[in-house]
Amino acid sequence: xxxxxxxxxxxxxxxxxxxxxxxxxxxxxxxxxxxxxxxxxxxxxxxxxxxxxxxxxxxxxxxxxxxxxxxxxxxxxxxxxxxxxxxxxxxxxxxxxxxxxxxxxxxxxxxxxxxxxxxxxxxxxxxxxxxxxxxxxxxxxxxxxxxxxxxxxxxxxxxxxxxxxxxxxxxxxxxxxxxxxxxxxxxx
Numbered sequence: 001x002x003x004x005x006x007x008x009x010x011x012x013x014x015x016x017x018x019x020x021x022x023x024x025x026x027x028x029x030x031x032x033x034x035x036x037x038x039x040x041x042x043x044x045x046x047x048x049x050x051x052x053x054x055x056x057x058x059x060x061x062x063x064x065x066x067x068x069x070x071x072x073x074x075x076x077x078x079x080x081x082x083x084x085x086x087x088x089x090x091x092x093x094x095x096x097x098x099x100x101x102x103x104x105x106x107x108x109x110x111x112x113x114x115x116x117x118x119x120x121x122x123x124x125x126x127x128x129x130x131x132x133x134x135x136x137x138x139x140x141x142x143x144x145x146x147x148x149x150x151x152x153x154x155x156x157x158x159x160x161x162x163x164x165x166x167x168x169x170x171x172x173x174x175x176x177x178x179x180x181x182x183x184x185x186x187x188x
Contacts, residue, residue: 004137005173006144012129013141017083019123026091028119031102031111033087035120035138038078039159042117042135043070046110051097053080054088061085072161144172 007013017036020028034045044067050056053065061080068075080088100110111119116135124133131137143156157168 003132004134004140005131006140007129007131007133007137008144009129010145012127013145015127016123016129016133016138019127020119026087027102027111028123030087030091031116031119032123032138033083034101035135036141037081037084039139039142040067040078041069041071041139042113046100046102046113046116048101049097050092050095050099050101053084053101054092054095054097056092056097059092061088069161074161076161140171140173143168144174147172147174148178 007016013036016032017029020026020032031045034040034048035042038045048065048067053062054060055062061084064077064079066075066077099108102111102116103109104111104115113135120135120138121133124137139160143160146156146159147153153165153168153172156172157165160168160171162168162171
């Protein structure tokens, strides 16, 4: 079994973000955007309901939402950035507060983990993104690009709720190319 890696190429990340938007598939687009911009596990994303992330009274995305992680049992507050807010604005008018954010229109329940995986994998394959792309790849992509943008590994460790910095380092999939870029970029 191969290990999922982050999507390293920013153009591939942007293409993935826009793939389902360009097809007019708003639920699938939301799934990709939430996965990339929250760093949550798919098991924590799928139970979300519209009322968790959108205020229907004032017709705006909430500033934050709270999740209790299934794996760790820890509660975490997630800020809703402008990319997430934009995806919510596109579909809020046709949504109900108690509806699942990633609902299956046939059952009114949330899509399954396997369906979420198929959605992500399908887009990755059609965009020819290298490597094994899965829901977890998008979680890793968040941390990898945060690290590349200078976010402290300690902060990324806290976002992921990892117990050690060593675990976070392995999780980010830092490769020799990344290390070489640091060496080559040093100039005092």
